[in-house]
Amino acid sequence: MALVSAGFTLPGYLAEALTVSPAVTQGPFYPLAKNIPLDKDNDLVQLNDSLILPAGIITQVSGRVLDLSGNPVRNALVELWHADQEGDYLYSANATRNPACDPNFAGFGQFLTASDGRFRFRTIKAGLYQGRTRHYHWGVTIPGRTTRTTTQTFWNETAIGTNGSVWSTQNSNDNVYSTISNAAQRASVLLDFTAVPGTTTGEVQATWDYVTDLTPAEPTYPDGGSLLVSGTPVAGPSGANPRFRIRVPAHAGYSYEIYGNPSLADLAWSALPFSLTAAGAIDRQIQTAGAEGTLDLYVEQKALKGFYHVSFRVPGANTGTP
Ligand SMILES: [Fe+2]
Structure with a gap:
């Protein structure tokens, strides 16, 4: 009865079933400190007290940060940044924020996971810009690490430009998506969006889990306890x-x-x-x-x-x- 080895315990199976989220380039448009909005919460649609929504389809993404065994990772810092509907980022080397970026779009947001590892963002569908298919940028900082790991998620659909024509860069020829060599990792960042029930404004949502192969190690505060x-x-x-x-x-x-x-x-x-x-x-x-x-x-x-x-x-x- 005691012949089952430790290798056949449930966490072992889960470890084989989970796909590590691919590490993908941060790209050139991660906002500089001076670009990051004062309002950098997980609602990129609501900027400060503005009642005007940014242009674009309201889009929600929720999910969990998990370790390789499927355990939720708490206190992971999840960052999201992406282009506005016209393909303009918040990023600017010369100004507080890119003047071309939709003034009602936060462009960047962050969330700290709780004990269930969950995160949630409300934003807009990313716009297209030259040379890329449609994508979100994500940064995840695992407790105990001093740097973020970056990845990108994509839309499981044909990218159509604002003028209604098929965009020149699709997932298949995107120089980020197409170069994720592992098929399971490629599939893990290809999201299907569905209508949010009960809404009439075309709002859509998707779920996506970020899986890390790093071992979380929450630093202990010098005074002990939590703040x-x-x-x-x-x-x-x-x-x-x-x-x-x-x-x-x-x-x-x-x-x-x-x-x-x-x-x-x-x-x-x-x-x-x-x-x-x-x-x-x-x-x-x-x-x-x-x-x-x-x-x-x-x-x-x-x-x-x-x-x-x-x-x-x-x-x-x-x-x-x-
Ligand atoms: Fe980008």
Whole structure:
């Protein structure tokens, strides 16, 4: 009865069934730090407080980050960036953002997976640009790693340009898709989109799991425990909204970023739209501590569960630039 070897346990079978997501070039348009929008949450359609939607078909992608054995990976940073409907990226070497990019399109978003490994994005269908078929760019940073792994996903359909004609570059002759040599890996990044039930606006969705062959290793915070911090209500500057102060024990060189919880039912962490400086100016979310001590971060948004999740990255870790 005890003859079954360890090699035939369930995780072993799963390991053979899962296909590692292919490592694919990051490409030249990963946004520079100055390009990344202050609102970099997982909703690329809603930019800051704008009520105007970007042009394009609203598209949702949800899935999980999994290790080779099929275990969910929590605290994985998932980044998504892609072209607007006209094929223009947010990226600009010369400006804060590419002036040609749809001003209502965030162009970049991020999500931190919860214990079930899940992520979710709402965005638009990527536009086509010269030399490429239609694609999304993804970056995934596995806990314990200082760099992101990049890949791209594609549409399982004929690419049609905005003028209605068949685009010159299809998956079959795309110099990224067609050069993923492993057939199972190629198939794993080819997504089928279906209509979102109950919507009449042509909204579509797909699910996609990112499978890593890296072993997640969550760094232990020097103070131990997790950084779940309740915010202290404080008055804002004259004429401004009140805000919440989030005080964390800080260590030199560590970077901190605030996440709120979007709902009680969903334990995944969504990046808050932006953080504020003590003086009340809108600031980037990531703050790197210059010294040991405490670091105060401020946000306007009340924590829905009564506390904020402060994500930390070890000194030298990827903080949003290549
Ligand atoms: Fe691209």
